[in-house]
Amino acid sequence: NNHQFYASRMNESAGERLQMENALRQAIASIGLPETCQFALHFQPQISTKNGRVVGLEALLRWTSPVFGAVSPLRFIPIAEETGLIQPLGDWVIWESCRLIHDMRQRGIAGVRVAINISAQQLRHENLLLLVRGALACYELTPDAIELEITESTAMQNPEVTLDILDQLAGMGIELAIDDFGTGHSSLAYLKHLPIKRLKLDRSFVLDIETDANDASICAAIIALGHNLGLELVAEGVETAMQSEFLSRLGCDYLQGYLYSKPLPFAEIIAYLQAQQGV
Numbered sequence: 701n702n703h704q705f706y707a708s709r710m711n712e713s714a715g716e717r718l719q720m721e722n723a724l725r726q727a728i729a730s731i732g733l734p735e736t737c738q739f740a741l742h743f744q745p746q747i748s749t750k751n752g753r754v755v756g757l758e759a760l761l762r763w764t765s766p767v768f769g770a771v772s773p774l775r776f777i778p779i780a781e782e783t784g785l786i787q788p789l790g791d792w793v794i795w796e797s798c799r800l801i802h803d804m805r806q807r808g809i810a811g812v813r814v815a816i817n818i819s820a821q822q823l824r825h826e827n828l829l830l831l832v833r834g835a836l837a838c839y840e841l842t843p844d845a846i847e848l849e850i851t852e853s854t855a856m857q858n859p860e861v862t863l864d865i866l867d868q869l870a871g872m873g874i875e876l877a878i879d880d881f882g883t884g885h886s887s888l889a890y891l892k893h894l895p896i897k898r899l900k901l902d903r904s905f906v907l908d909i910e911t912d913a914n915d916a917s918i919c920a921a922i923i924a925l926g927h928n929l930g931l932e933l934v935a936e937g938v939e940t941a942m943q944s945e946f947l948s949r950l951g952c953d954y955l956q957g958y959l960y961s962k963p964l965p966f967a968e969i970i971a972y973l974q975a976q977q978g979v
């Protein structure tokens with residue numbers, strides 16, 4: 701009986717996963733039609749600890765499916781990655797980010813760079829450089845308008861190919877950040893050679909920073925390491941004033957988290973930035 705129950709639950713989840721894959725495929729098929737597009741980018745501010753100003757925004761993908769409702773990217777991004785759908789979806793994210801930056805500029809918002817998340821498959825795909833160059837040119841943006849985030853584990857896969865692509869992107873003038881830093885197994889010798897500008901301290905270390913002495917030491921060590929390598933540090937998942945003060949005291953350069961703002965839809969982030977910049 702137990703066995704049967706287990707088997708049927710497994711079938712159900714495999715079935716649901718297949719349904720979700722199909723729904724995702726359909727959503728991507730109509731991605732270019734603004735009226736029916738099921739995807740949107742939300743934006744979360746990154747705040748400078750030096751002056752409290754917004755220096756950047758992270759673009760985070762949202763999917764509202766007619767069948768499944770709002771689906772977390774933690775659920776659909778892995779499906780997109782396993783099925784290759786991340787390719788067209790990721791292309792759209794880059795293109796849409798540039799379109800919206802252009803829109804921000806027209807509303808008088810300047811000097812805020814947008815960080816775009818890039819999956820391992822996108823990084824290895826030969827069209828990434830052309831695509832980024834094309835999107836920047838189309839929306840009359842200079843390379844400093846965007847930053848690309850790749851996770852530590854992506855950076856560690858296939859180091860030679862990765863280094864080559866990152867060098868080309870950095871050569872174009874695009875800033876690169878290593879996401880979820882501290883959760884992977886970077887070799888420091890390798891990290892030193894990557895043309896990166898900043899490290900994003902993983903949220904799991906920030907979470908218990910006030911109560912867990914180990915986490916506090918890890919944060920302090922990562923910040924010091926990054927600075928010694930000439931990198932800037934961004935802490936993610938900052939939810940409390942205590943965490944913010946602690947990280948500022950350790951010299952962390954930028955903070956991102958619910959304490960400042962959740963990721964917001966485009967219209968709301970515009971209002972947030974206009975209030976900040978007084979435009």
Ligand code: C2E
Nearest residue numbers: 760761773774777793817818819937938939956957958963
């Ligand atoms: P990530 O890149 O590490 O993004 C940070 C995640 O932490 C976001 O979750 C954000 O909403 C959440 N977050 C921010 N501040 C706080 C906080 O103070 N507390 C807590 N508890 N959470 C916070 P989200 O938007 O659900 O995205 C999850 C992951 O999905 C991202 O993690 C990223 O790996 C992936 N993802 C999202 N958008 C894209 C995309 O356009 N392309 C790719 N390849 N992956 C994406």
Ligand code: CA
Nearest residue numbers: 758817849879
């Ligand atoms: Ca990220």
Ligand code: CA
Nearest residue numbers: 879880900936
């Ligand atoms: Ca992260």
Ligand code: CA
Nearest residue numbers: 904908912915
């Ligand atoms: Ca802990």
